[in-house]
Amino acid sequence: MSSISDRRYTRRDTVVFILCLGLSIVCLFSPTGWSYNIADTLRRTVLSPLVWLQTRAEEGRTSRVRFRLLTAQRDSAAYMAQFLPSLRAENERLRQLLKLSHRLSASYVPAEVLHQPHATDGRTLLLSAGSRQGVAPFNPVVSPEGLIGMVLSVTPQSSVAMTWAHPEFRVSAFTVSGNALGVVAPSADDRNAEGSLELRGVPYRDSVPLGTLVLSSGLGGVFPKGIPVGTVNGTLREEAGWERVYRLRPAANPGSAAHVLILVGTRANDLANAFPTDSQLEAMRLDSIARVQRADSLAQAARAARAARRDSLRRSSPMMGGAPTANILSGRDSTP
């Protein structure tokens, strides 16, 4: 009797085990969109107290460090602020001289990184800011050192960011000298195993020296231009005669980032405001033509006036056989 009971028990255990195993495999091979939706729903509902708890813990851990950092930054800012009014006025004057628009200002949302004790923690990061703070999918995530990644999915109070260490991460980038443009992706030939990047698609004729800083190019509409991505520290490979692939040391480390900034409102449609549209360009062109024409007509009028004055002087001078100037000026009254 006891053996039958044990056998039933074992069979039940096996069934539960196979069921759990099957569900895990279904989760593993389900489409990415589904898995993100499931994860978002769970984070928004049953796991929200745990996420809230971890957010408070992260804030508590970083608050002392951040306080010291903020004090140092405030002191530096106060020192710099002494020269700010004159610099701002000079900058404004120069911009007016060059007819430049105002500098782009990207707003941002600060967020804590909620690290997990998982071996794959550096590839995706759970952030403590969500759609309530204005975060949306594809917002760039940066740290003071440089690019971290971009937001993948968002719930009201948290979001998940794909970092540069994720195999599917790509960013269009260029060297700070501007001589090479390519695509940055995580490197498969990882020598130091701490994660490195590679700059692909650089034409063979464009060589990039070691130590060159690589920045995001702004192409693609996700990452704004000018975020540091990494520094060139070697050549990975050369595709016979047409491209070079460079190894980059990443500017920022997602594994150790505790606090990040999510750039909101930097998508392509917002950047478009910074540049003149076709109709504005046409208006500017017509305006400049009209200005030139106006200047030409003014110059012509001035030339005519000068010529007329010369003629009148010639006529009025007695030495040149002309009438006195007073008579000319009052000629209408003096003549009958």
Next chain:
Amino acid sequence: MSSPLVTRAQLLLVMLVLLVLQFYLRPRLGSARVSPDFLLIALMLFAMRSGAGAGALAGFLIGIIEDTLTPARFGAGALAHTLVGYFAAWGRAVFFADNVLVNAAFVAVGLWFRDLIVLVMSGSERSQLLTELTVYSPLQALTTAGFALLLLITFRAWFSIRLDA
């Protein structure tokens, strides 16, 4: 001598404390890759005192929690924890599971095995796999086993229970 019901309640309390520690204490301990994994301790201690099915189910639930918070490869954590929970429950029958040192060693091996499955299922590069399995995972296994040992010594009476009995 406490009744089984009281002991079960005490064990549940320890599990809840471990859950809170995972999300409130662990972020304050520094590096996430080296600090103890309290959820894995909870899973191992539970699985070694229950049946294989319950161990697998607990592992699946804990794996889903971890996958939800780190969705690098959704399902990899669930699969790894299911296997760890199941084999931890079976391992109890093979080894001397009443010994606290054996329990702690189980925890360390379970964590390393979990990391191995997660990394393989996530399609990690060979160099990253090697670094994780030879540096970070052993370090984390050590800290996790150390904390598990401390816990078992402190609450020895509470853990002397067979949930499947």
